[in-house]
Amino acid sequence: MKHKSSQLAILFFTMIIVMMGFGMVIPILPFYIENFGATGKDLGFLLAIFSVMQFIFAPIWGTLSDRYGRKPILIVGVLGNAISLLLFGLSTELWMMFAARALGGILSAATLPTAMAFIGDSTDAKNRGGGMGIIGAAMGVGMTIGPGIGGWMSDISLSAPFFLGAALSVLAMLAMIFFLPESLPPEKRDTTARLQGPKISEMGAAILGPLGIMFFMAFIVSFAMTSFEGIFSLFAEARFDFNARQVGTIMMVVGVISAIVQGGLTGPATKKFGEVMVIKISLIGSVFGFLVMLLAIEGAGIYLSVAFFMVFNAMLRPAIAALISNQSESGQGIAMGLNNSFMSAGRIIGPIWAGYLFDFNTSAPYLSGSAVMLISFVIAMIFLNGKKYSTKFR
Numbered sequence: 479m480k481h482k483s484s485q486l487a488i489l490f491f492t493m494i495i496v497m498m499g500f501g502m503v504i505p506i507l508p509f510y511i512e513n514f515g516a517t518g519k520d521l522g523f524l525l526a527i528f529s530v531m532q533f534i535f536a537p538i539w540g541t542l543s544d545r546y547g548r549k550p551i552l553i554v555g556v557l558g559n560a561i562s563l564l565l566f567g568l569s570t571e572l573w574m575m576f577a578a579r580a581l582g583g584i585l586s587a588a589t590l591p592t593a594m595a596f597i598g599d600s601t602d603a604k605n606r607g608g609g610m611g612i613i614g615a616a617m618g619v620g621m622t623i624g625p626g627i628g629g630w631m632s633d634i635s636l637s638a639p640f641f642l643g644a645a646l647s648v649l650a651m652l653a654m655i656f657f658l659p660e661s662l663p664p665e666k667r668d669t670t671a672r673l674q675g676p677k678i679s680e681m682g683a684a685i686l687g688p689l690g691i692m693f694f695m696a697f698i699v700s701f702a703m704t705s706f707e708g709i710f711s712l713f714a715e716a717r718f719d720f721n722a723r724q725v726g727t728i729m730m731v732v733g734v735i736s737a738i739v740q741g742g743l744t745g746p747a748t749k750k751f752g753e754v755m756v757i758k759i760s761l762i763g764s765v766f767g768f769l770v771m772l773l774a775i776e777g778a779g780i781y782l783s784v785a786f787f788m789v790f791n792a793m794l795r796p797a798i799a800a801l802i803s804n805q806s807e808s809g810q811g812i813a814m815g816l817n818n819s820f821m822s823a824g825r826i827i828g829p830i831w832a833g834y835l836f837d838f839n840t841s842a843p844y845l846s847g848s849a850v851m852l853i854s855f856v857i858a859m860i861f862l863n864g865k866k867y868s869t870k871f872r
Contacts, residue, residue, distance in 0.1 A: 501624020522833025531583025558585020608745025615741025622733025629726020763790025
């Protein structure tokens with residue numbers, strides 16, 4: 479299907495709103511759970527439960543989007559995000575927060591893989607890297623505005639950002655209902671696709687198949703990014719005595735860099751150098767990015783080190799997603815669902831690992847992230863190439 483700029487523009491707008499709601503809670507979540515006596519380990523498990531649910535349900539939503547179309551599944555995901563944020567803001571005990579996050583993971587798992595499948599429907603192979611970059615840019619813009627608003631609203635109350643995030647998600651849902659067209663016409667839907675959750679055996683077969691190295695990279699990127707994002711608020715508080723407002727400002731820098739790099743550089747870079755080369759360069763840059771953040775001192779050095787890390791890391795996810803999409807001859811929803819499952823697996827293990835490491839030593843999560851990226855770079859240099867595969871997802 480040829481590129482449809484109007485559809486991408488609407489999806490871009492709605493994804494910005496969704497990510498604004500998500501981004502608001504990032505800088506204040508660690509401070510919020512500290513009121514309940516939680517530690518880095520508890521934060522890791524709270525982040526992981528969300529990803530456990532996404533890991534289980536992402537393939538289900540991907541298959542449903544192949545069967546019933548992208549639009550209704552996107553709407554379910556955005557509505558689920560709104561409900562979970564509302565319940566999270568109303569929580570008065572730690573177990574209630576875990577329940578709200580679990581529900582959010584179940585329902586919001588429909589959003590990202592379906593949005594990527596929407597891009598797969600709406601772009602040709604040549605422009606798909608740029609299309610995935612548009613999704614990444616939308617996420618970057620939302621993550622730029624969201625953390626700042628969340629940090630500033632923490633002066634009102636730590637629960638206020640959750641309520642505003644829920645309201646923005648409802649707004650995004652309405653925008654999708656009234657303005658987003660369907661990208662998968664009825665005649666192209668796979669009505670025979672079996673509805674099933676992830677199976678370890680299937681993921682094992684996928685990781686051993688011709689697309690396995692890309693799925694492995696999707697896992698590693700999520701694992702390493704969680705080491706940065708999931709623990710950064712506690713890291714900044716422990717090392718620099720930062721509050722939620724200051725953390726939100728730094729996360730705005732992360733969003734700015736992500737939006738610029740993904741929206742402005744991903745498409746041209748993948749067209750000129752190919753997804754494989756972009757992935758390799760991003761991996762080695764991320765190795766040093768983690769280390770540079772540990773060398774930062776309070777002031778401009780913190781912002782510069784975070785910017786350095788994000789310049790290299792921002793293109794990884796869209797480049798990997800584009801490479802997977804280009805190699806799947808059918809079933810874009812299933813392909814993106816598998817991609818999201820491996821990303822969710824990284825987000826399950828990553829925050830738990832980072833939380834335990836942080837309780838042991840505040841620098842350990844970032845040292846670990848650098849080591850993981852270095853191993854991934856070596857693997858990519860050995861195994862990742864530009865070979866075209868004929869794998870089909872059924």
